[in-house]
Amino acid sequence: MDARRTVEAVWRMHSARLVASLTRLVRDVGLAEDLAQEAFVCALAQWPREGVPAEPAAWLAAVARRRAIDLIRRDRLRADRYAQLATDLRDAPPADTASDEDLLTLIFVACHPVLSRQSRAVLTLRMVGGLATEEVARAFLTPTPAVAQRISRAKRTLAEAEVPFTLPDADELPARLAAVLEVVYLIFNEGYAATSGDRWIRRDLAEQAIRLGRVLAALMPREPEVHGLVALMELQASRFAARAGRDGRPVLLADQDRSRWDRTLVAHGLGALGRARALGKPLGPYTVQAAIAACHARAARYEDTDWDAILALYDALVQIAPSPVTDLNRAVAVLHVDGPAAALDAVDALRDDPRMARYHLLGAVRGDLLLRLGRHVEAAEEWERAADLAPTRHERSMLMARAAAAGTAS
Incomplete structure (x- = not known):
């Protein structure tokens, strides 16, 4: 691995902890991320020339801390406040040793009510998930410049509102929870099916999201949706080993070798789902999605899947959390219950x-339905269009291969 790729890998793994620790020290989440980014730029400049340090995360932390101290010294108008911060920086543990609670606090700060719902999500993905602005934009099906402006405004809003780097009080936690769950799941999804790059699966992000979900579950054990989200992530993550072939191409659920599914994660996920249901409260969207994932996990073969139960769960999900992506997923269940013609009608709607104009999975599903209906040429054309929109090389390759096969069959 060359130095640049090493820098990028270290950033992916450690940026969230670095930003969290710096935020606790400088009390400004935007400033903390700027300091972390400056350390990253230094690494990009120095590591290719001087070699990768033995402890790259500690190197980034040390550079960021020095930048913070330099900034403090330059700002004479806030001498008293920054003198105290400089003392904190000298006495504090290394910035790469942030705890899970620090990471959780960073999420709650990024999801503060002074920000809009969309701003909370994009800011947390940027700072906690370590995603590039372009990746955040793809996650929201939004143009990159608009997302960049939203991130910049969000950080400025947090600074001007002087939002403290602390967890909400116990009586505030439930009201703040929904936005936090949303961004944790968005981080997981970027790991489950990456929106850019050469890797379709990014386990580092998915594992970080699962870890944060478990921390949330420990913090809020009486909230069923926390357990529901953990269950959903664990059940989906159990398929990682089977979701890509040796060539890196995605393997569809119907074609996966279920003996490669992680049964420990399946058991953990089913246990978390049981805890969510045992609390006796109405099921929320994450718990319903976890119940859908559980139907797949319990089926020994794809042919054994209880599609009637899955369709019923999707009918519930579209009522409590309507979205076009949910409607598209529901159409797959319609396929197995009512046939491809009914499913195609649902997709064409x-x-x-x-919001679906650049969503490649719409074309991927539609191509499959057209093929099942014997409309091979149309299926090939649909898959080619979907390939043009696909965010990763492996997905584009898979869709083009399906298009070529459909064209040959016609």
Whole structure:
């Protein structure tokens, strides 16, 4: 691995902890991320020339801390406040040793009510997930410049509102929870099916999201949706070993070798789902999605899947959390219950939704339905269009291979 790729890998693994620790020290989440980014730029400049240090995360932390001290010394207008911060920096443990609670606090700060719902999500993905702005934009099906402006405004809002780097009080936690769960799951999804790069699966992000979900579950054991989210992530993560072939191409659920599914994670996920249900409260969207994932996990073969139960769960999900992506997933269940013609009608109802205009999975599903209906040429054309929109090389390759096979069959 060359130095640049090493820098990027270290950033992915350690940026969230670095930002969290720096935020606790400088009390400004935007400033903390700027300091972390400056350390990253230094690494990009120095490591290719001087070699990768023995402890790269500690190197980034030391550079960021020195930058913070330099900044403090330059700002004479806030001498008293920054003198205390400089003392804190000298006495504090290394910035790469942030605890899970620090990471959790960083999420709650990024999801503060002074920010809009969309700003909370994009800011947390940027700072906690370590995603590039372009990746955040793809996650929200939003143009990159608009997301960049939203991130910049969000950090400025947090600074101007002087949001403290602390967890909410116990009586505030439930009201703040929904936005936090949303961004944790968005981070997981970026790991489960990456929106850019050469890797379709990024376990580092998915594992970070699962870890944060478990911390949340320990913090809020009476909240069923926390357990539901943990269950959903664990059940989906159990498939990682089977979700890609040796060539890196995605393997569809119907074709996966289920003997490669992680049965320990399945057991953990089913246990978390049981805890969510045992609390006796109405099921929320994450718990319903976990119940859908559980139907797949319990089926020894794809042919054994209880599609009637899955369709019923999707009917519930579209009522409590409507979205075009949920409608698209529901159409797959319709396929197995009512046939490809009914499923195609459900998919075609989504084609005019502007949110789906660049969503490659719409075309991927539609191509499959057309093929099942014997419309091979149309299926090939649909998969080619989907390949043009696919965010990763392996997904594009898979879709083009399916298009070529459909064209040959016609």
